[in-house]
Amino acid sequence: MAAGIDDLAPLSSAIEPDMIRTGSRLLRPVEAISALLLSIIIVLLLMGVTSRYVFSIPVVWIDEVASICFLWLAMLGSAIALDRNEHLRLTIFLGMFPKNLQGFVQTLALLLIATFLLVMMEPSVDYVMEEWFVTSAALNIPNSFRVSAIAFGIFLMFAIVVSYAIRTSTVRDLVMSTALLAAIGALCWLLSPTLLGWGNYNILIFLVGFVVVCLVLGVPIAFCFGVGTMCFLAFATHVPIFVMIGRMDEGMSSIILLSVPIFVMLGCVLDATGMGKAIVDFMASMLGHVRAGMSYVLLGSLFLVSGISGSKVSDMATVAPALFPEMKRRGHKPKEMIALLSTGAAMADTVPPSIVLIVLGSVAGVSIAGLFTSGFVVAMVLLAALAVLARWKAGSEDLTGVRRASFRVIRNAALIAAPALVLPFIIRSAVGGGVATATEVSTIAVLYSIVIGIVLYGGISWRKFYAMLVETAALSGAILMILGTALAMAWALTQTGFAQQLATLMINMPGGWISYMAVTIVVFMTLGCVLEGLPAIVLMAPIMFPIAKNLGINDIHYSMVVVTAMNIGLMTPPIGIGFYIACKIGNVSPDEAMGAIWPYLLALIVGLIFIAAIPAISTAFV
Structure with missing residues (x-):
């Protein structure tokens, strides 16, 4: 990250x-x-x-x-x-x-x-x-x-x-x-x-x-x-x-983790070819003229771009430079833009091909196809919560000189973005439908992106391609080293008998699965602030998931609560690392943005409560 x-x-x-x-x-x-x-x-x-x-x-x-x-x-x-x-x-x-x-x-x-x-x-x-x-x-x-x-x-x-x-x-x-x-x-x-x-x-x-x-x-x-x-x-x-x-x-x-460097590489290709910007431009042509339209474009772009890159940093770095100038012209305050960017990235982390979902599936033994299908629906719930708040916040937006894009402009933007727009749906349908594994789909997606990028989006020089390979290796190595040492620590924890004692305590806790969900939200929001997503998952999943199963909680449902809570913690100041990354990308002081993010975090928490309380949101389409 x-x-x-x-x-x-x-x-x-x-x-x-x-x-x-x-x-x-x-x-x-x-x-x-x-x-x-x-x-x-x-x-x-x-x-x-x-x-x-x-x-x-x-x-x-x-x-x-x-x-x-x-x-x-x-x-x-x-x-x-x-x-x-x-x-x-x-x-x-x-x-x-x-x-x-x-x-x-x-x-x-x-x-x-x-x-x-x-x-x-x-x-x-x-x-x-x-x-x-x-x-x-x-x-x-x-x-x-x-x-x-x-x-x-x-x-x-x-x-x-x-x-x-x-x-x-x-x-x-x-x-x-x-x-x-x-x-x-x-x-x-x-x-x-x-x-x-x-x-x-x-x-x-x-x-x-x-x-x-x-x-x-x-x-x-x-x-x-x-x-x-x-x-x-x-x-x-x-x-x-x-x-x-x-x-x-x-x-x-784990052979499942082979898809991690491939999806990291996919994010690099997305940035290098401009495929992400093409998606942003298309959405802006569709929604840019309505009140809160640029906020909708930002959220929608994060949603779609995340379906290609699987990386929050890549998502934010692609979307922010393309939208922030126009949002500033319309009267959006920089601190509000950063708040929406960071919480939108938190929302989009359940959108496949999320690297966090792939790692969770590997560590907790949960179906990655099921996680991809459920993650799409859960992200829609969180997207709706943020969109409602963005609409309410846009009461004083200045739409002077803003006109609806002509059909010709929309058509041209759609033609340019179409090859990029197809990719996230290929990934979701192939993995979710059981046609191919996440690893297989990731390699096909990389090949598709490279070919499309070369043919339609200006290409990638050999020097840049080599730099992308090295950067992918470095980021993947950093991720996998965390997974290795975190799993060693999780194993040490389980060998002490602590996990069994915790399981006994949780199962006998008043309130049953509802109380356990509340504890889970607090634990993973806290760990998300301090440790970021992957180490928190690898460390706690072997302990928490068996307890959830004993309480009758569906693995997919519990996974969605865990990932969402962790992402909210990741963007929560004053410690959340993702919040500072968003500030860096948007060139806004963290002190300035800190006061504006709380309503957006509250909207995500409300969405999380609905996801935790209603299992069907996570499991109905699996």
Whole structure:
């Protein structure tokens, strides 16, 4: 989410812009390999789709080769993201530290990452050696060829972080940070016999306390989970840290997740070709003349564009520049525009092909086809809630000089936008109808977008296409690293018996499923503020979904409540990361926009209450 947002994501916000991409020249071969791996994955998946649906000849080895390339892409992409400072992290607290301490805090954050990676090195090598005795079914080769990506990525990221720390930190900060971490580690080791007897209190100390401290220090979220879980296993259990590598592998290697980098690539193609702008222009020609028309266009564009890109950042970056100038001319205040943009993006995240829905389906074992169908309907409910509020807010809109577009203008805009408008409906109908999987559809959509973009929308240069491949690898790596460490943390939580205790408590709670829905909304809105969507889902889904099933709540219905609540939290100030991204894209001060967003958030909450209270909204069309 925060990729490229300078005041949200970088490892060290105090570094000058020309120093931010430390070591990028050394990473250029890795970037080239990552671009090649992504290209191979797309070609392999297209071959698989063609052989299966055109020639009715399934090629069994394709999935295995794609899986090997995918894990390597994830780890190399994570290293590129670290080098480019594109790992998601929370920086709201960094500015609160005294200026004379900020350098020390940032150095401490870097050394925390380095410590985690250093400790993971030996287990990752042991994991490679152990997997040598496991052979793949189709290729009949040792699984070590695949999992060695984890070890290589850990070593590479360690080298990047250490290099970055040496180049950007003072000797004093490095010595003090190293001494502090050594002291904390020694103290925990000395107390470990006592900690073993504290039971679930260790969850508060390590899986909550350590993670929160790391978040406050600005450690990327993926490594916050990694540090907390590593310390929990090392000091509060008899479980070897080696287990973490296996859980990280499991979190990053699901075949369903192959569609994540493909849909990220699709969002890049959408931006590069101007297909999103064509959709915006068409909707503006249809609705721009009515009162609140530009607000409707903004919401409708987010709805349709999200059906292509699957990315909130891509959606907002496509829609805002095209609509904000005209909205300003009509008297819309910048703060109101940002409020509508951010809440509209939250609404659109249930519109397929949402990456959040794909990850949720993978982690919670829910039908992705069902999630795509239900997400479309749920988004319509939220769209209606925001549209009603936008209409009420547009009472003083200045429509001077605004005329209804002629039939010729509408026709021309429709002809230009038609190839782009078709794509989201292809994606939804193919996945929702069970014609193809999300991964297969994503590859077809990328091929379609590239061909249409080249033929009808001006094309993509080879240099730009290569940059898109590398950016996709970096963003996908950042996402998948979060999924890996979050799944390891979720596994550690379940092994303590905490999940079973929580399930017993929730099942016996007064109010039954209604009370549980209320708790779910509060939990995921809170986690959405702090952690963003994907880590919150991976961390809590294994715990919350079994409880929901025991209470008789439909998986699809519960998924829609979870995703919607999480998206509302993501856009809720003063912590919600998505809100700050919207402000950055719209070039509006967060302080100015903060007061305007609350009515829009309230409209989304009202829509969420209807979705939670009426299961048929989510399940009637599944």
